[in-house]
Amino acid sequence: MARWEPGARERLVVAAVDLFAEQGYDATTVAQIAERAGVTRSTFFRHFPDKRELLVAGQDALSRLLAEGIAEAPPEAGPLEAVAAGLSRASSAFGPMNHEIGPRLKAAVAASTELQERDILKSVGLAATMTAALVARGVPDPIAQLAGELGILAFKRGYAEWSEADSADEFAPYALKALADLRAATASLG
């Protein structure tokens, strides 16, 4: 097997999620994940610093897509329209593989405090990314922070709906629907 064989990263993620779901996160070793994926341990460590990071494998790419979408929204777009553009751009990070592993990933996270914590830190990081991209557009504080928080709530709520859907549709409509619902909810805060 070539050391840089394309797809090793994706295979490692699928193997890890399968093993976490089968035998639990704590009981799963890096060696087992590498073996299941058909790669060496050193290939694992070229892709990920440890098994915890596997679960947030796409965070950097996702963060970049969200920031780019917000930055490139039309100048006249309001804060939530810019967030919507970021969520739409991020949709390209969610393919059939992501949809297929969704339920097992959810089960693995639900069963592990360590993964729940990592998942929370990921969300907070993505919210901060969106807020920073809005500030760079000239959106003042606290509107930028509020819009970034609505963005991550829409992202999480949309992802939950998308991963439970039968078919691997585009992610964007789910996130945009969630954002619209949250926007409507701001009118009912009292």
Place this chain on the structure above:
Amino acid sequence: MARWEPGARERLVVAAVDLFAEQGYDATTVAQIAERAGVTRSTFFRHFPDKRELLVAGQDALSRLLAEGIAEAPPEAGPLEAVAAGLSRASSAFGPMNHEIGPRLKAAVAASTELQERDILKSVGLAATMTAALVARGVPDPIAQLAGELGILAFKRGYAEWSEADSADEFAPYALKALADLRAATASLG
């Protein structure tokens, strides 16, 4: 020294924050914290499971106050009015000791990834507490989640202002001002 001497918990927190600020979080041991506070190591472990938890010492009490304030808000109070009642109730958890250690605590957290992560998890836990208390009042989703997120943003922004103020005033007005600012910001989301 009596093993259950009143104030040991508070002294441990102050000693830990001082040591973290002086020599860094990583370099500080439980033994050093106990010695500085004038208690035994076993007294430390009766109050805290480890040094990380020291920094979120008041989380349980705070969580209870927020939930009680929301639960006991008048029936006619809207979601954000109930959140305001929770923040007001939580004010009793912030006394002169909290105000005095504020700057050193902030410096210790800023210098430690581990403490930043713990701090984030604390915030997410408090937001979930507020959301759950709102749901228990009959506030529907996603309004309850949105109001809980606004509540934690107001809490964090109010705390930052309060801890930088010269005198140890009541915490409540700072949090309520931040909540009002966030509420006003919802009108500018575009």
